[in-house]
Amino acid sequence: MIDFSYTETQLAVRDMARELAQKVVLPNIQEFDREQKMNPEVLPAMASANLLGFCIPEKYGGLGTDYISLGLASEELEYADTAARVILSVHIGLFSLPVLTWANEAQKEKYLIPTAKGEKIATFGLTEPAAGTDAVGIQSTAVPDGDGYILNGEKMWISLADVADYFLVFAWTDLDKKRNRDHRGLSAFIVERGMEGLTTGTIHGKLGVRSGNTGFISFQDVRVPKENLVDQEGAGFKIAMFCLDQGRYTVAAGSCGLIRACRDECVKYSKERETFGVPISDHQLVKQMIANMEAGYEYSTHLWLKAGWLKNQGKRSTRATSLAKWIACREAEASAANAVQVHGAYGFSDEYPVERFYRNSKGASIYEGTREVHTLMQADYVLGHRVDKELERDLPVVEQ
Numbered sequence: 001m002i003d004f005s006y007t008e009t010q011l012a013v014r015d016m017a018r019e020l021a022q023k024v025v026l027p028n029i030q031e032f033d034r035e036q037k038m039n040p041e042v043l044p045a046m047a048s049a050n051l052l053g054f055c056i057p058e059k060y061g062g063l064g065t066d067y068i069s070l071g072l073a074s075e076e077l078e079y080a081d082t083a084a085r086v087i088l089s090v091h092i093g094l095f096s097l098p099v100l101t102w103a104n105e106a107q108k109e110k111y112l113i114p115t116a117k118g119e120k121i122a123t124f125g126l127t128e129p130a131a132g133t134d135a136v137g138i139q140s141t142a143v144p145d146g147d148g149y150i151l152n153g154e155k156m157w158i159s160l161a162d163v164a165d166y167f168l169v170f171a172w173t174d175l176d177k178k179r180n181r182d183h184r185g186l187s188a189f190i191v192e193r194g195m196e197g198l199t200t201g202t203i204h205g206k207l208g209v210r211s212g213n214t215g216f217i218s219f220q221d222v223r224v225p226k227e228n229l230v231d232q233e234g235a236g237f238k239i240a241m242f243c244l245d246q247g248r249y250t251v252a253a254g255s256c257g258l259i260r261a262c263r264d265e266c267v268k269y270s271k272e273r274e275t276f277g278v279p280i281s282d283h284q285l286v287k288q289m290i291a292n293m294e295a296g297y298e299y300s301t302h303l304w305l306k307a308g309w310l311k312n313q314g315k316r317s318t319r320a321t322s323l324a325k326w327i328a329c330r331e332a333e334a335s336a337a338n339a340v341q342v343h344g345a346y347g348f349s350d351e352y353p354v355e356r357f358y359r360n361s362k363g364a365s366i367y368e369g370t371r372e373v374h375t376l377m378q379a380d381y382v383l384g385h386r387v388d389k390e391l392e393r394d395l396p397v398v399e400q
């Protein structure tokens with residue numbers, strides 16, 4: 001049976017995220033975006049509304065909602081500003097859900113409960129100065145030493161780097177495998193702010209996501225206890241790819257919020273602005289741009305919903321998630337470019353939000369798998385060069 005309706009819980013979650021975005025994110029967004037600062041009210045507001053515990057079972061301090069709810073919340077937050085959605089992507093998609101799936105009970109007790117309750121903020125560090133797409137090209141090492149590891153390296157372009165308390169990071173534990181680029185030598189660790197030798201900083205001068213924090217993490221002889229290794233040595237690559245399946249999903253759904261924001265701003269402006277004695281919404285080429293936004297919104301939404309539907313059933317969604325992420329980000333970028341166009345010169349100024357949408361839309365075609373990566377993945381699935389096996393571990397099935 002095909003059912004296009006949302007459950008009452010999903011609608012309640014959507015409304016809660018919408019209300020928070022409208023009340024806390026939107027009123028001062030222009031100021032924070034201009035100043036390139038995080039609004040200090042956003043994280044506490046998200047924590048007190050329990051938005052940081054989506055999809056995490058109540059026994060671990062979460063809200064216990066399903067994956068469609070996570071998508072709907074991502075859309076609502078990004079409708080207001082991309083940086084607000086990024087918080088959900090890294091905190092839940094790239095940290096809490098992987099910890100829920102891959103960590104042991106002691107690690108869940110220590111790290112998942114406070115993150116699900118919003119008492120601690122978490123993020124994910126894979127990218128390095130010389131390696132993003134080429135994850136096996138990372139240089140960080142975690143050399144076994146007594147009852148722990150000595151972690152050295154540098155992570156770059158990390159969302160919330162200068163804000164987070166916990167970091168899920170990836171490093172080589174097997175240096176022979178590192179030399180041979182064999183990903184089975186990579187391992188995943190949970191590290192904490194405050195560990196000696198761990199420092200973070202903020203990247204300035206970004207094109208977009210300016211009201212969000214993006215930064216770097218540096219590890220200089222950081223002693224990480226054995227208890228902080230996630231799963232086992234050599235499982236790092238599998239865990240990183242699993243993380244991306246969840247983070248990408250929130251990016252896809254969030255991008256639909258950006259497309260909708262572009263569409264709504266254009267509808268409003270095109271009815272007010274007149275040229276040649278008529279509102280510009282009467283001109284067919286302006287209608288074309290708005291129609292494309294509507295089409296992009298609708299089909300991108302269906303793509304992430306399909307991925308969410310698979311996740312709810314505990315089925316692997318790598319292929320569907322990649323397609324949703326690629327297409328939604330592509331449509332968001334096109335919609336934002338056209339939203340500036342519809343606004344003419346006013347779109348070129350931050351008097352209207354569309355220039356912020358345009359700048360914010362670009363990042364999503366780069367992070368969580370670039371546009372090129374997803375294009376190649378989709379081609380490879382169709383060509384039979386890529387086949388997804390059932391995962392060793394997948395998201396827990398959510399009771400509806």
Ligand SMILES: Cc1cc2nc3c(=O)[nH]c(=O)nc-3n(C[C@H](O)[C@H](O)[C@H](O)COP(=O)(O)OP(=O)(O)OC[C@H]3O[C@@H](n4cnc5c(N)ncnc54)[C@H](O)[C@@H]3O)c2cc1C
Pocket residue numbers: 090123124125126127130131132133134156157158159160209214363366367368369370371372373376
């Ligand atoms: C705002 C923002 C937030 C981010 N947050 C995080 C985070 O929280 N955690 C984290 O770990 N990372 C994060 N990143 C990093 C992001 O994931 C990487 O930037 C991304 O993976 C691309 O890597 P790169 O920048 O090194 O580009 P490169 O990998 O150097 O790629 C450069 C170009 O070459 C293309 N290319 C590379 N390889 C191929 C290939 N085989 N075939 C075809 N084309 C190819 C790419 O598509 C791209 O166009 C963030 C980035 C941004 C901009």
